[in-house]
Each structure stands twice: as structure tokens, then as C-alpha cells.
Amino acid sequence: MLTRRRLAAPLLGLLALAAAPVGHAADAYPSKPIHVIVNGAPGSLPDLFARPIAEKMRQSMGQAVVIDNRPGAGGLLAMTNLKNSAADGYTLAIVTNAHAVWNQYLFNKLPYDPQADLQAVAPVAVIPMVLTANPGLPANSLQDLVALAKSKPGVLNYASSSVGSPPHVLFEMFKLQTGADILHVPFKSGPDALNSTIGDRTQLYLAGSALVEPQIKDGRLKALAIDTKDRLPSLPNVKTFDEQGFQGYESTVWLGIVAQTGVPKDIVQKLNREITKAVQGDDMKKLYASHGSIVYTSSVEDFAARIKADHAVWGPVIKKANISLD
Structure with a gap:
């Protein structure tokens, strides 16, 4: 009888654990500061876009959002730093379509693969x-x-x-x-x-x-x-x-925020909601307009589809025009 009781106790514990609701990664996120890598020095155009977003996210998410300026090498330094970070949602980067698309065709050798290493999170602006x-x-x-x-x-x-x-x-x-x-x-x-x-x-x-x-x-x-x-x-x-009568040029230069591939989907979705909320206020629209840009928002899925479509459009253009930065 004693043996049966000893066996039953751990078994009941395991059953209770199995029946407990499974938590989501985003429930506890963020539990530490988020870093946003910026390809540009303080005061550069990407920096001017990133800092107000970081402040809005800090206010709404209750964690510090730190700007990490990594200027140089046409964005290669910033993208390499992002690639080498942990895929946990605590390191992001603000990019243009040059970093997310064009560089793959402008350089013969890149220290990162835009299609394999970058996870779309949220667009923030287009530059007319x-x-x-x-x-x-x-x-x-x-x-x-x-x-x-x-x-x-x-x-x-x-x-x-x-x-x-x-x-x-x-x-x-x-x-x-x-x-x-x-x-x-x-x-x-x-x-x-x-x-x-x-x-x-x-x-x-x-x-x-x-x-x-x-x-x-x-x-x-x-x-x-x-x-x-x-x-x-x-x-x-x-x-x-x-x-x-000239199609294919609509809002061709954009800025957005990406993470490295592998960040849990629910964290990516949470970041998309927070970033979208951050840029949609009238104050942000006025601020971005002063920088010559228009606020641009979409779902994670639509942003990823936009990047994929841009590869299909701009890859052939760059190759046919024989443009190279090597």
C-alpha cells in the first residue's frame, strides 16, 4: 500500500503538469532591454527614425529600448552584428530595402544572407x-x-x-x-x-x-x-x-525593422503590434513628415511578402544594369 502511494504521488504530479496551460514566449517578453541596431551615427537619418520608435516602445512595453549605432560599410557591419546575435527578439535592426534586398545583388560576397538571416518584423516609413x-x-x-x-x-x-x-x-x-x-x-x-x-x-x-x-x-x-x-x-x-503610365515605382524606398531568423513567431507578432502602434500617432506622422517620409505599416506577413516581391523585382534590375559595389 505504501509503495502504491509513493508511485501515485509523482504520477499525479506529472498529470497535473501535462494538464497545465502551456505559456507563450511573448507572455514574458520583454524581460530585459531590447537593442535596436542602427546603420548610421547618432543624428543620421536612420537614427532619427529609430529613436522616437524606441522611446514609444519603452513607454508601452516597460523595458529600455537601447539604440546601438553601428555605422560603416554600407550597412554590412550592422547586419553582421544582427546575424551574430541571439534569435530571442532582444536584438533588432532598422533597415532600408538596400539592406534587406539590394545588397544581395550589389555585392558578390556578403557577410549575411538577406533572405536567410533576416526576419521581417514591421515596416515604419516610405521615403517619397x-x-x-x-x-x-x-x-x-x-x-x-x-x-x-x-x-x-x-x-x-x-x-x-x-x-x-x-x-x-x-x-x-x-x-x-x-x-x-x-x-x-x-x-x-x-x-x-x-x-x-x-x-x-x-x-x-x-x-x-x-x-x-x-x-x-x-x-x-x-x-x-x-x-x-x-x-x-x-x-x-x-x-x-x-x-x-509607369508602373512598379510605388513607394520603392522604405524603412523597416527586422530581427534575425529564428525569433519565436509570437514575439515577432508582439513586436509588430508595438512598432505599428508607435508610428501611427499624429505626433510621429508629423515628425516623419519633417524628415521627408510617410508612415508605412503592415502585418508581419504583408511586410515579408513585400520583401520577397522586392527581390523578384530589383534583383533582375541590378543584374541587367550591371551595378556592383565590389
Whole structure:
């Protein structure tokens, strides 16, 4: 009888344990500070996006959210640091589509694999890109530009902030789509490319709206198109690419937050909800607008699908244009 009682006690304990509800990883998350890796120094554009999100998350989640600035090497340093961190949701990174998509095709050898190593968490913003021209260029629409370029192959040129930059890659897509023969002139920075186009040393420049909007409004540049879904309220007379019959350019430059592959799904979903909540307030919309961007939110699944679709679109563009950063 005593033996039976001794055997029954552990058995009952095991049955009780089996019947107990199974907890989720997200229930206890976060239990320590979260780190957000930023490819840029304090005060850089990615840093300006990341810090207010971190503060909002700190307030709502009750844990410190620490910005970890890792500038250099075109984002490779930041992405390698993320890859080498534990897949527990306590290390995130703010990225652009260059880090999550383009780098795979711009570099022959990467220290990380964007498709295998990065887990989509949440998008945060898109940066409207405006195709501008020197006022002396005899073209006032995309159709005018294509016709002019085809009538003078190799004569027109466009500036970019650097090889492999968003203005460069986007303009090469435009060339491939239209068959226009327009020469690329790379510079060391956006302001250098901007000043060259204002001074008529180059004729075209595709850039973030915040950089070129003042020059468009004072007449030093004219705008031919913008890549947003709808016209920008601050530039209401500038038609979108889509309005002018050119598809595939909608909101092409984006920023988002990723984790390393392997983070539990319920933690990723919780982070998506927190980040989405952080950027949707009117204060954040105004702040992002001051940086020349538009708040962009979606589910984890839709963000992952967007990244996958971008690989299918931009991989062939970069390869056909023979753009390389090696």
C-alpha cells in the first residue's frame, strides 16, 4: 500500500503538469532591454527614425529600448552584428530595402544572407522619391523625357548620390523599362548631385522629396514625377509615375525593422503590434513628415511578402544594369 502511494504521488504530479496551460514566449517578453541596431551615427537619418520608435516602445512595453549605432560599410557591419546575435527578439535592426534586398545583388560576397538571416518584423516609413530636372531641359513629363532621350541617345545624363544608391538603382529601372539611353553620373553625396543638377552640369536627379522640395518650389528645379501611391500634399502638382503610365515605382524606398531568423513567431507578432502602434500617432506622422517620409505599416506577413516581391523585382534590375559595389 505504501509503495502504491509513493508511485501515485509523482504520477499525479506529472498529470497535473501535462494538464497545465502551456505559456507563450511573448507572455514574458520583454524581460530585459531590447537593442535596436542602427546603420548610421547618432543624428543620421536612420537614427532619427529609430529613436522616437524606441522611446514609444519603452513607454508601452516597460523595458529600455537601447539604440546601438553601428555605422560603416554600407550597412554590412550592422547586419553582421544582427546575424551574430541571439534569435530571442532582444536584438533588432532598422533597415532600408538596400539592406534587406539590394545588397544581395550589389555585392558578390556578403557577410549575411538577406533572405536567410533576416526576419521581417514591421515596416515604419516610405521615403517619397522625386524625379527632377534642370529647368532648361525641354521636358515637362515622363513621356517628354523618354521621347527626348530616344531622339538623342547617350546625350542626356542623370546624377546620383553614389553607385548603388536608391537614386541610381531606381533610375536604372526607369531606363530598362523605357529603353531610354541616359548616362549615369555618380557623385559622393546627395547635395553634390543636387548642386550639379541645379547648375546644369547634370540634367536629371532622382532624390528624396525632402532634399529637392525647396528647390522645386523656388524654381531651381522642376519635378517630372513622384513615386508615391498618391500625390504628395506638399507637391500637389507633381504627378505620380503611375499616373503617367509607369508602373512598379510605388513607394520603392522604405524603412523597416527586422530581427534575425529564428525569433519565436509570437514575439515577432508582439513586436509588430508595438512598432505599428508607435508610428501611427499624429505626433510621429508629423515628425516623419519633417524628415521627408510617410508612415508605412503592415502585418508581419504583408511586410515579408513585400520583401520577397522586392527581390523578384530589383534583383533582375541590378543584374541587367550591371551595378556592383565590389
